[in-house]
Amino acid sequence: DVVMTQTPVSLSVAIGQPASISCKSSQSLVGTSGKTYLNWLLQRPGQSPKRLIYLVSKLDSGIPDRFSGSGSETDFTLKISRVEADDLGVYYCLQGTHFPHTFGAGTKLELK
Amino acid sequence: QIQLVQSGPELKKPGESLKISCKASGYTFTDYAMQWVKQAPGKGLQYMGWINTQTGKPTYADDFKERFVFSLETSASTAYLQINNLKNEDTATYFCARGGYWGQGVMVTVSS
Numbered sequence: 442d443v444v445m446t447q448t449p450v451s452l453s454v455a456i457g458q459p460a461s462i463s464c465k466s467s468q469s470l471v472g473t474s475g476k477t478y479l480n481w482l483l484q485r486p487g488q489s490p491k492r493l494i495y496l497v498s499k500l501d502s503g504i505p506d507r508f509s510g511s512g513s514e515t516d517f518t519l520k521i522s523r524v525e526a527d528d529l530g531v532y533y534c535l536q537g538t539h540f541p542h543t544f545g546a547g548t549k550l551e552l553k
Numbered sequence: 554q555i556q557l558v559q560s561g562p563e564l565k566k567p568g569e570s571l572k573i574s575c576k577a578s579g580y581t582f583t584d585y586a587m588q589w590v591k592q593a594p595g596k597g598l599q600y601m602g603w604i605n606t607q608t609g610k611p612t613y614a615d616d617f618k619e620r621f622v623f624s625l626e627t628s629a630s631t632a633y634l635q636i637n638n639l640k641n642e643d644t645a646t647y648f649c650a651r652g653g654y655w656g657q658g659v660m661v662t663v664s665s
Binding site for chain 2: 482484489490491492495501531533535540541542543544545546547
């Protein structure tokens with residue numbers, strides 16, 4: 442199985458400051474179609490996960506452009522340009538290129 | 554709007570079985586596969602597998618090849634997860650998901 446190594450485990454950020462989360466995969470996530478199926482999800486406390494980004498950098502509908510995704514092959518990053526109170530929760534990367542799909546262990550974003 | 558609405562919480566004894574439902578609305582059910590994800594209490598997300606909603610063919614991740622059954626009722630736009638011979642370690646929240654859309658989750662508690 443593809444191992445998704447997500448760092449940091451936790452992140453304490455003040456409102457208005459940037460945040461960055463890294464996700465590294467144990468093998469390339471470029472699929473046979475040439476697409477890279479790397480997603481970022483946010484799970485707020487007590488809620489189901491919500492997808493923020495798919496195909497490395499495409500924002501889901503309604504997701505503010507404070508969020509951005511980048512990367513290629515095995516190395517990916519989620520950035521929040523200015524953290525807001527609503528951003529707290531656990532962020533997961535998820536690869537959908539190889540079966541079984543696999544998640545990172547999560548990064549807990551807390552407000553400083 | 555697209556929704557995945559799951560059935561209610563379950564409390565079961567070891568050795569019993571249960572069947573969770575995931576009713577889809579707002580799109581053509583057979584156009585998209587349905588995924589299943591497990592989240593043990595206080596833990597991260599674990600991918601269980603998926604079911605082809607056109608053919609009904611399920612594909613299970615290794616940890617879920619025994620005791621777990623994905624099925625469909627296409628006429629009702631509903632996917633099901635059945636867990637047989639429940640064990641304490643099956644205590645978790647189970648999510649159905651379709652692309653960027655997730656159900657609200659079903660909390661399953663297995664206790665004698």
